Amino acid sequence: MPRDTLADVSDETLLVLYANGDREASRRLTARLAPRILGYALRLVADRAEAEDVTQETMLRLWQVAPDWRTGEAKVSTWAYRVVTNLCTDLRRARQRRPAVTLDDAPDLADGSKGVVxxxxxxxxxxxxxxxxxxxxxxxxxxxxxxxxxxxxxxxxxxxxxxxxxxxxxxxxxxxxxxxxxxxxxxxxxxxxxxxxxxx
Amino acid sequence: MMRDDDLDQLFAEAATQQMAPSDALMTRIQADAEAWQPKPRPVVAPAPSRGWLSAVADWFGGGMSLAGMSAAALAGLFLGIAQPVPVVALTELLRGTTTLDSLDLLPTGGALWTLE
Known part of the structure; x- marks a missing residue:
């Protein structure tokens, strides 16, 4: 479908179009959802790399569920935020299972440089x-x-x-x-x- | 404690901050989208509509059944109207209104056309 005709289309319609083989629909949906998902994930995990991984995983799950998406049941954005919330919870639990990092593990900083925190x-x-x-x-x-x-x-x-x-x-x-x-x-x-x- | 107004102002500032995904992330997401995108479904032409005769034939079990039933109905109609002699004699015999010494159940072709 031409680019300009998708501007006013709902997220759900874009997802259905994607499931029907429309390539432009996935680009449009990514442009809408990825910044919001990334921002939310970043607020929860406070780590850019982990937030990007969560964003990619959430979008991947959206592509996978697209053919079976039941229209009219839930907003696509609500579904995506729920996935992000659950992924971030899993991430926090995984962090807690990891051995604690001690000061001895931290790299030496050059004189005069500021710590990240x-x-x-x-x-x-x-x-x-x-x-x-x-x-x-x-x-x-x-x-x-x-x-x-x-x-x-x-x-x-x-x-x-x-x-x-x-x-x-x-x-x-x-x-x-x-x-x-x-x-x-x-x-x-x-x-x-x-x-x-x-x-x- | 911080004032509610100050906190709300801080939230409002945070809400206006746009997190721009990196190009690398957008490329990865798009690659996933293309890998998982279902193939377009082929368009199947609708089956041509069938006539009422086909529907009736199906109801009777097919065209051959319908032809057989039609032939039987026409034969019955013919026998009812023409009333050939052997058939009349057989009917009277069965009703007991007459007696026959013999009955030819396999009449010649000409007898069927002899009207009473």
């Missing part, structure tokens, strides 16, 4: 947010990212996390409170010191 913490607000997100319990992190960064509604989050809407509300509320407490000590990095003085 120190570099992230510096003044970057997004790095501060990511650092705080990484400290949240896994389910709270998933719920907070989906609600406040991906901008999804509670019913869709419930479908992705395979829990009830009330559980989603509880996780996002607790996650946001914990995040607020974690970031309270980083106000200077985040540039909020001036605001606080103005309030006093």
């Amino acid at each position: 120190a570099g992230m913490i510096e003044t970057d607000r997004m790095a501060a947010l990511q650092g705080a997100l990484s400290q949240l319990p896994e389910r709270q992190r998933q719920a907070v990212v989906l609600r406040h960064i991906e901008g999804m509604g509670n019913p869709e989050i419930a479908a992705i996390m395979e829990i009830g809407v009330e559980a989603v509300e509880s996780l996002t509320a607790r996650g946001k409170r914990a995040l607020s407490a974690l970031l309270a000590g980083r106000k200077q990095d985040l540039g909020y010191d001036g605001d606080e003085e103005a309030e006093v």
Whole structure:
């Protein structure tokens, strides 16, 4: 199908077109979904290489399920986010099974060079947010990212996390409170010191 | 604690950040898509529609059955209208209205055409 005619087509229609042999449909679907999936995976695993692997695996599973896709049952994006969530959970469990890395295993740094963590913490607000997100319990992190960064509604989050809407509300509320407490000590990095003085 | 407004502002900034996948990742995803893409299904022409006679013949068990039943029906109609002598004699005998010394059950061809 010509490129411009696919611009307004739904994700589900693109998937059906792909299953029917349309090559352009897969390119269009990848361009739509891959950046979102990568962003979500990166928020969960905080590692670019692992997030890219999760993105590729999620898209691969989408291609595999395409011929059997039942239209009208679930949004393609909801399905993809659910796969990412589960893959990231598996990844975290695999990390926990791996032997812990000690300081002796770390490569020597040249004099004057900054550590990776120190570099992230510096003044970057997004790095501060990511650092705080990484400290949240896994389910709270998933719920907070989906609600406040991906901008999804509670019913869709419930479908992705395979829990009830009330559980989603509880996780996002607790996650946001914990995040607020974690970031309270980083106000200077985040540039909020001036605001606080103005309030006093 | 951090103020809710500040946290919401931070979330809003994070939401506007676009994660651009690398070219290498996009190439890998596209290669997977092509490897797993089902082959286009061949278009099969619909079977030509059949006439009502074929449908009736199928209902009676095929064209030969229908031809046999039609021949039997025509033969019955002919015997009913023409009433050849041997048939009338046989009917009367069976009803007991007459007695026959002999009955030719294999009449010659001409007898069939003799009207009463």
